Amino acid sequence: MRSIIAKRKYLLLAVILVLMQFTPIMQHAEARFTATVYMVIKYSDKHWEYKRMVFETHFGEYMITYQDENGKDFSISVWSKQLPFVVTYDPWDQPMKEEVE
Numbered sequence: 001m002r003s004i005i006a007k008r009k010y011l012l013l014a015v016i017l018v019l020m021q022f023t024p025i026m027q028h029a030e031a032r033f034t035a036t037v038y039m040v041i042k043y044s045d046k047h048w049e050y051k052r053m054v055f056e057t058h059f060g061e062y063m064i065t066y067q068d069e070n071g072k073d074f075s076i077s078v079w080s081k082q083l084p085f086v087v088t089y090d091p092w093d094q095p096m097k098e099e100v101e
Contacts, residue, residue, distance in 0.1 A: 028053070028055075028062075030080075030085050031053065031062040031064070031078045031080075031085055032053055032064065034078050034085035034086075034087065035053070035062075035064040035076060035087070036050075038076065038078075038087050042090070046069075048066040048067065048068060048074065049066060049067045049068075050064070050065075050066055051065040051073065052065050059079075061077045061078060061079040062078045062079075063075050063077055064077075064078060076089060076090050077089035
């Protein structure tokens with residue numbers, strides 16, 4: 001009997017977590033978490049300070065802005081309506097342009 005109640009609690013918790021991923025508050029937190037993990041893994045050798053996060057309705061993406069040691073702003077774009085969140089734009093991780101002579 002006790003294990004059935006425990007299983008129901010875990011099932012209810014799982015359902016609540018799945019439903020919460022569709023709320024704006026949870027999406028905001030997940031996008032911020034994704035950006036933080038991305039910056040720590042990708043740019044662990046640099047010091048970036050988090051400045052702000054804005055949801056751009058035109059693109060349907062979160063724009064997360066960081067500032068470097070020199071005070072220059074740097075924004076990455078995070079997209080998703082539900083898990084998983086994906087970094088779709090990173091200005092420092094773009095292919096080099098070839099010079100045409």
